[in-house]
Amino acid sequence: MKITDFRVEKYQQIMDRPLGDSNGPSGDDLINSSILWINTDEGISGQAPMGNDYVENLFQLIEGKDPREIFTHWKNMIDFVFKAGDEGEAHGALSAIDIALWDLKSKIYGEPLWKTLGSDDPKCKIYASDIGYNLSDQELFDFFDGMAEKGVDSGKVKIGISTEDDVRRIGVVHEALSKASKRPKIMVDSNEYWSVKYAIQTISKIEEKFDIFWAEEPVRRWDYKGLRLVSENIKAAVSTGENLNNVGDFYSLISNQAADILNVSTYQSGVTGLKQISNIAYAFELPVTTMNCIGNYNAQIASAIPNHVMMEVVDPGREQAYSKWNDNIEDGFLHLDDTPGLGLIVDENKLKKLQSAKINRKAKAPWGRRKGAGLYIKGFAKGEVKWK
Amino acid sequence: MRIIGLKTTLFEHTLSRTMGDANSPKGRNKAGGCLIEISTDEGITGISMGGAGAIPQINLLYENILKGSDPRNVTGLWKKMVERFFKGGHDGIANDAISVLDVALWDLKSKYYEEPLWKTLGGNSEKVNVYASDIALPISDDQIYKWYSDMSTKFGFNAGKLKVGLDQDSDLKRLQLMYDALKLSGKEPILYVDSNEYWSPKQTIRKVSEMEERFTLGWIEEPARRWDFLGLKKVSNSLKTPVCAGENLDTLGDFLPYFHHRSADIIQVSHGMTGITGALQIADAAYALELPVTLGGSPGIIHAHLANAIPNCITVEVPHPEPESMVFSTDVKITNGFAKVGNKPGLGIEINYDELSKSKVGSVSVKSGPSPYGRRQGAGLYEVPPSKDEIKEARTK
Numbered sequence: 001m002k003i004t005d006f007r008v009e010k011y012q013q014i015m016d017r018p019l020g021d022s023n024g025p026s027g028d029d030l031i032n033s034s035i036l037w038i039n040t041d042e043g044i045s046g047q048a049p050m051g052n053d054y055v056e057n058l059f060q061l062i063e064g065k066d067p068r069e070i071f072t073h074w075k076n077m078i079d080f081v082f083k084a085g086d087e088g089e090a091h092g093a094l095s096a097i098d099i100a101l102w103d104l105k106s107k108i109y110g111e112p113l114w115k116t117l118g119s120d121d122p123k124c125k126i127y128a129s130d131i132g133y134n135l136s137d138q139e140l141f142d143f144f145d146g147m148a149e150k151g152v153d154s155g156k157v158k159i160g161i162s163t164e165d166d167v168r169r170i171g172v173v174h175e176a177l178s179k180a181s182k183r184p185k186i187m188v189d190s191n192e193y194w195s196v197k198y199a200i201q202t203i204s205k206i207e208e209k210f211d212i213f214w215a216e217e218p219v220r221r222w223d224y225k226g227l228r229l230v231s232e233n234i235k236a237a238v239s240t241g242e243n244l245n246n247v248g249d250f251y252s253l254i255s256n257q258a259a260d261i262l263n264v265s266t267y268q269s270g271v272t273g274l275k276q277i278s279n280i281a282y283a284f285e286l287p288v289t290t291m292n293c294i295g296n297y298n299a300q301i302a303s304a305i306p307n308h309v310m311m312e313v314v315d316p317g318r319e320q321a322y323s324k325w326n327d328n329i330e331d332g333f334l335h336l337d338d339t340p341g342l343g344l345i346v347d348e349n350k351l352k353k354l355q356s357a358k359i360n361r362k363a364k365a366p367w368g369r370r371k372g373a374g375l376y377i378k379g380f381a382k383g384e385v386k387w388k
Numbered sequence: 389m390r391i392i393g394l395k396t397t398l399f400e401h402t403l404s405r406t407m408g409d410a411n412s413p414k415g416r417n418k419a420g421g422c423l424i425e426i427s428t429d430e431g432i433t434g435i436s437m438g439g440a441g442a443i444p445q446i447n448l449l450y451e452n453i454l455k456g457s458d459p460r461n462v463t464g465l466w467k468k469m470v471e472r473f474f475k476g477g478h479d480g481i482a483n484d485a486i487s488v489l490d491v492a493l494w495d496l497k498s499k500y501y502e503e504p505l506w507k508t509l510g511g512n513s514e515k516v517n518v519y520a521s522d523i524a525l526p527i528s529d530d531q532i533y534k535w536y537s538d539m540s541t542k543f544g545f546n547a548g549k550l551k552v553g554l555d556q557d558s559d560l561k562r563l564q565l566m567y568d569a570l571k572l573s574g575k576e577p578i579l580y581v582d583s584n585e586y587w588s589p590k591q592t593i594r595k596v597s598e599m600e601e602r603f604t605l606g607w608i609e610e611p612a613r614r615w616d617f618l619g620l621k622k623v624s625n626s627l628k629t630p631v632c633a634g635e636n637l638d639t640l641g642d643f644l645p646y647f648h649h650r651s652a653d654i655i656q657v658s659h660g661m662t663g664i665t666g667a668l669q670i671a672d673a674a675y676a677l678e679l680p681v682t683l684g685g686s687p688g689i690i691h692a693h694l695a696n697a698i699p700n701c702i703t704v705e706v707p708h709p710e711p712e713s714m715v716f717s718t719d720v721k722i723t724n725g726f727a728k729v730g731n732k733p734g735l736g737i738e739i740n741y742d743e744l745s746k747s748k749v750g751s752v753s754v755k756s757g758p759s760p761y762g763r764r765q766g767a768g769l770y771e772v773p774p775s776k777d778e779i780k781e782a783r784t785k
Contacts, residue, residue: 068503071510071697078699105510109501111460118497118665120457120464247676254676255648272510276699279672283640283647304463 001044001108003062007037008051011354012363016317018134022160022193024367025133025385031318032363033294035346038100040067046104047346049294050267054093062097067104074098074272078246086246086269098270099297103341112343113271113297114336117304122336124302125310126329127154127187128177129292133161136387137172144176147313151332153181154310156216160190161380163202165388170210180332187239189216195374196226200233212236214261214289217243220374224258237261242291244268247276254284261309265291271301282307294318295325297342299334321354323347389458389500393427394450396443399747400756401713405535406785408526410553410586411764413774415526417785419712420752421687423739426450426459426492434459434496435737437687437716438488438660440752445485448472454489459496466490466665470639479638483662490663491690495734504693504719504736506729509668511697515726518692519547519580520570521685521707525554526774526782532562536569543709544725546575547606553583554764555773556595563603573725582609585636588768589619593626600628607632607654607682613768617645620652630654635684637661640669647677654702658684664694671698687711688718688737692727714743 011033020027036051046067061076077097081090106116114122128147130140144155155173159166170186177184188206190199199218206212214237219226221243231238237260244250246269253259262281264274278288288305290298292312302308311334319325324345328335336343372378380388400420408415422440427433439446453468469489473482498508506513520539522532532550539545548566552559563579570577581599583592592611599605609632612619624631630653637643639662646652655674657667671681675698683691683704688711695701709722719736721728730736754760766772774782 066507068507069510069512071699072512074510075699115458115460118461118463118466120461120468247672251676251678276672276675279669280676282669283643283673285641285644306463306467 001066001068002041002064003038003067004041005039006055006059007039008034008053008055009351009355010034011321011351012357012359013318013320013354014359017132019131019314019316019365020133021131021158021189021191021367022133023191023370023373024364025161025380027132027134028364030359030361030363031365033318033321035321035351036096036100038062038067038097038104040104044104044107046100046102046107046341047344048096048099048103049297049344050092050099051096052089052092054089055097057090058093058097062101067101068108070098070101070105071272073101074270078269091245091269095267095270095273098272099266099342102271107340110340112336112338113300113341114303117301119304122303123333124299124308125332126152126299126313126334127156127185127310128152129156129312129314131158131314131316133158134385137169140169141172141176144173145179148177148179150329151180152329153177153332154185154187154213156187156189156312158191159188160193161377163205167206167209170206174210183211185213186210187214187216188212190218192217192220193370193373194218196223196229198377199230203230203234203236207235214239216240216263222252224252224256227253227258228256231258231260239263239289246273247280250277250280254280254286260286262286262288263291264288265293266298266301267291274301278305278307295322295342295344296334297326297344299326299336300342303336321346321351323350389428389430389432389460389496391426391454391457391459392429394447394454395425395427396446397423397425397744398440398749398752399423399713399715399744400749400752401715401747403712405524405531406526406782407523408782409523409551409582409584410525411584411759411767412761413526413554413782414761414778415524415782415785416755416760418753418756420749420756421713422488422752423715423744424488424492426454426489426496428459428496430500432496432499434492434499434734435739436488436492436495438491439484442481442484442488445481446489449485449489459493460500462490462493462497463665465493466663470662478662479642483638484660487660487663487666490665491659491735494664495737499734502733504729504731505690505734506693506697509693509697511693511695513729514696515728516692516695517703518545518706518722518725518727519549519578519703520545520709521549521705523551523707525551528783529562529565533565533569536566537572539709540570540573543722544573546570546573546725547578547580547703549580549582549609549705551584552581553586554771556598560599560602563599567603575725578606579603580606580609580632583611585610585613586764586767587611589616589622592623596627596629605629609633609656610635615645617649617651620646621649624651624653632656632682640666640673643670643673647673650677653679655679655681656684657681659686659691660684667694668698671700675700688716688735689720689722689727690718690735690737692720692729693735695727713747714740715747716740
């Protein structure tokens with residue numbers, strides 16, 4: 001079997017609700033999306049729910065090759081981007097290609113990715129994540145309540161700009177999740193908005209009222225000493241890593257014991273990169289969590305990782321180009337089925353409709369960094385969040 | 389696909405050279421093994437070799453975990469096997485059992501996909517760096533020279549690893565012989581040395597420094613005790629030669645002190661460390677820490693399948709370029725100084741059942757194990773060179 005060609009389709013979708021965090025609290029319901037196809041001479045194709053213009057530069061490395069030799073392709077791509085680094089557009093393309101190749105490999109074997117990766121238990125524990133700083137208290141409650149109905153006993157809430165409001169909102173989440181557990185697991189995420197000392201002060205205040213499982217990205221992604229200092233001064237675990245690109249970026253965190261939990265995703269140089277990072281974490285007795293993603297395909301990989309805690313589920317309605325995705329949440333777990341590959345099936349008609357829709361505005365995500373970040377707290381502007 | 393049966397067969401065969409290291413100058417002329425065969429309802433059989441002393445543990449894991457399972461789910465089954473031995477630890481004999489079963493599961497997984505293991509692992513069939521490894525401290529200088537000459541001229545090896553540790557003058561002489569023999573390949577020789585934990589850190593520093601005056605060494609292997617992460621680091625800090633260690637560690641967790649303290653410059657990895665699943669984990673961890681790995685000896689050189697599927701492998705150890713036993717054949721060939729993987733499904737190991745029935749034994753004797761005499765007197769304290777009797781015994785084997 002040989003790789004013959006590829007295709008990238010871009011589209012926009014308006015989600016069921018806006019997503020936003022401490023850097024963009026107003027949120028936005030419009031997101032830019034894309035799908036990458038990698039095709040073979042035997043009619044089987046692999047897809048990734050992402051992809052960009054740089055794919056063309058890397059495609060020459062896999063054209064005509066056997067798609068099953070994934071590690072070889074990954075290594076060739078990593079070595080190809082050597083000088084400028086596994087960063088930016090090249091990084092995005094590399095991750096997308098690797099994901100599509102894993103989808104393809106499993107499809108060639110006629111089995112779901114969880115089986116190709118050797119999982120013996122096709123499910124993974126999940127936590128609900130609002131990414132909804134703009135949601136009202138009632139909307140926040142309803143989101144977590146809906147998840148609790150499905151047995152989800154863990155939730156992560158976006159915080160960072162107003163401790164008083166944040167504590168109240170954590171209470172809302174706690175109350176909603178109490179339906180699923182007497183002691184729901186609560187996580188907080190301030191998306192690198194704080195300084196080290198501010199993080200310690202604020203998380204300590206929150207911990208006076210709530211038992212926090214982990215505090216995510218309390219300080220900058222590369223500040224391994226700062227992260228360690230935070231960990232040494234709070235009870236909650238420090239979780240970080242989602243904005244790092246690859247195993248090399250994790251080196252300083254790991255060798256300095258900067259984090260207690262590593263947050264991994266296929267955006268860290270594909271499924272191959274994710275596996276590498278979870279393996280080094282395993283060696284260092286560090287658990288990993290997986291990020292949210294379109295179609296929840298990270299669950300396929302998570303189910304085969306020996307040190308995986310839980311996967312983030314946002315489910316804001318980003319699967320508008322798909323007729324099938326990993327959406328079976330029961331008893332707090334995402335249950336995977338036997339659909340070959342990532343468990344996603346693209347609906348070309350839906351995709352065409354999305355592409356021809358006239359939206360006439362630009363998506364606001366990804367957000368830039370909010371003013372005051374790491375220096376002082378810039379309070380909400382009037383009307384920035386509807387509940388303030 | 390479901391697992392429906394397990395068969396273990398012990399066998400022994402004669403070695404073509406007397407093998408041994410600093411801990412066993414008397415040497416041994418036999419090797420033993422255990423053939424594991426896992427059968428499935430699809431008619432595919434997964435095979436693996438090793439774990440001759442771990443049959444009760446192998447049976448326990450089979451009965452409690454593997455029976456009725458889909459072998460494609462190898463990562464999950466690996467975790468179940470590892471956690472089965474939580475309290476006592478999944479090292480020692482438990483590790484032997486897990487390792488040999490994990491390899492058989494990978495063989496099954498690839499065979500089910502009708503492809504060689506290297507492809508299942510995402511690697512490729514490009515040639516793999518290898519080195520010849522005598523593991524033959526007991527044989528004479530002439531025999532050492534002849535063995536490396538054969539490796540060099542018949543198989544193209546330009547890299548070799550000498551067992552050292554008991555007699556510095558002899559070791560220096562043999563290093564030169566190995567160099568001269570490997571030079572016959574037409575390429576510049578690469579020399580590795582291995583003292584198998586016989587020296588203390590300071591003994592190593594003295595002896596290897598002296599070797600460094602005359603030779604450039606690719607690495608010094610196991611220059612201190614396996615757990616002495618500070619001693620290993622001290623050796624590395626004091627030598628130009630890289631420190632290579634890890635061979636006698638069993639699990640990923642065992643490597644944690646090395647990783648925290650950067651004790652070794654090169655990490656030894658093998659399928660004997662909780663299987664292929666474990667080997668890949670260790671290689672990834674080392675990769676993240678910018679540490680290269682080297683793969684140890686393996687039956688039928690099956691490690692060649694892994695070499696191109698991990699990002700940081702320097703070279704693969706080859707004690708026997710062709711199987712010593714007629715019991716099995718391998719699809720990994722050594723030519724022009726490199727290993728080349730073939731296209732047979734799975735590990736590419738095929739069993740000759742006529743030969744197996746001839747080599748079958750009721751139990752494998754201690755004398756055919758890799759370390760028949762335990763740790764040698766004086767280890768870590770002072771050197772005890774081979775006695776006349778020991779030499780005599782070694783040469784008459």
